[in-house]
Amino acid sequence: MSTKVVEVKTLKVGKYVVLDGEASKIVNIQTSSPGKHGAAKARVDAIGIFDNQKRNLVKPVDAKIEVPIIDKRTAQVLALMGSDVQLMDLETYETFEVPIPDDLRDKLVEGAEVGYIVAMGNKKLMRIKG
Incomplete structure (x- = not known):
């Protein structure tokens, strides 16, 4: 697989991400502010490039995620x-x-x-x- 690993906070709308083993295009990103004892979280909504399926991801902004090389x-x-x-x-x-x-x-x-x-x-x- 031709992918690279980046942090969730570097993702932008219109770029690509690997969700459930499929290359997907990001359509929306929401970030929540950090709480008293927790880290800030990002909610990423994406649509599969090849299968057009909608996928969601919720992870801390400093977590690592795969990005496909297009x-x-x-x-x-x-x-x-x-x-x-x-x-x-x-x-x-x-x-x-x-x-x-x-x-x-x-x-x-x-x-x-x-x-x-x-x-x-x-x-x-x-x-x-x-």
Whole structure:
């Protein structure tokens, strides 16, 4: 797994975190002030990048947590195959298939350049370039 460890207090909305073994995008962070005998706590709400599941986490702000290393890449659409699309990476020329997100389904055409991400061994189509 390609992750690194950071403290909870360094997390920001829009960044990524590993919750329940899944890479997730942070949508909300709330911190409580420290009490008389306790440490400040952070409540992190995130949505899974690959499965769209909502996940929550409550930990002290000085606790350690894993953050996925996200690799943003460019590919070319080779073929549209129903609910999947075949892509070729423009740096390594590797070909692979990924599911088409609902918001890009009718905009995707063969030969177009697209942006995708690789995180923790999974790939996801993110946007159409240009």
